[in-house]
Amino acid sequence: MATTAAAATLVLGGGSGTALAAAQALPPHVFAPYYETYTPGSPAALSAQSGAKYLTLAFLQTEARGSCTPYWNGDTNKPVSQAVFGSDVSTMRANGGDVIPSFGGYAADNGGTELADSCTDVGAIAQAYENVITTYGVTRLDLDIEDNSLTDTAGIDRRNKAVRQVQDWAASTGRTVQFSYTLPTTAHGLADSGLAVLNNAVANGARVDVVNIMTFDYYDGATHDMAADTVSAADGLHDQLARLYPDKSSDALWAMTGVTEMPGIDDYGPAETFTVQDAAKVADWAASRGVNTLSFWALQRDNGGCPGTKGSDTCSGLQQNTWDFSHAFAPFTSTDTFERQ
16 A cells, blocks of 8 residues: 655654553454554544544554664654554544554555565564554554565565564463454455465464455556455455465455455556445455455545545545445444444
8 A cells, every 4th residue: 555654744752651551352353444644633533533443553664774663654753652643542442442553555665664674683573563562552463565575585584484473472471463464466366476475474384364455456457346356356365375274264264364445546547446335345245254354545535525536545536425435344343243234
């Protein structure tokens, strides 16, 4: 997903503060749209307004190649600290939700500031992950790996070795920690580069809890039925995961599947337009399959403020009511069965 490293205009105070208490594990079926942390505003406020109780906070990256310290959007004025988003996290938990911090994103993956591409010390990468987990008390980290990060084989290997170290640390300290990999997809499943990331995780003994495919920006020159192609992409992923994890049942594979949409007109243009009606279809399908995570890029796009515009960070390009996509996906969050409200 596209982002800029220095777009934020709201600077919050530094200092580590007191770490937040560990949260409960996420629901087995969770809607957690991405929230662009580089825009002004409050995640907790938009969570309450939209009805999206769980948010994926994007993105954490280093300020420059070679660094081992992640900051929000690579901005040294926004460190991993309870003073930065800590109060939002507390408010969202009090309202029955939570957050998933996300590392990477297109800009970081393109520019070499994705943590494991930037830092050559596996232990330091693992420590950075642990610091985010303990500072915010979270139970899942998202790793958004695309563009150049998909071909940086050394970074891929370091990342998965660090994930394994964090999982060993979590097991030894009694913490619940999940990792999701967010990866680009074709309309029929992961490309070889995405599969290579997962194969390396298996080789390193790193458990991947969720494989979250970005079902947009196909850039293949075709006109897409975005809901139908979400299903075909996920079916392709399911077959790929079955080969990668032959001991897992079909239900278990769906339970480690995530889908991230882009509301409205994506970066490619009108040939790839995801509608509110598509969202309803995808939510029903995901519930019927027992999918783990539904998401979209991004919460700030869920409004009709720019009809006809593609790939905006702040609006969908459709004529829609504010929060139409959030309202379509919100009922998916569940510990059991799905019921459309």
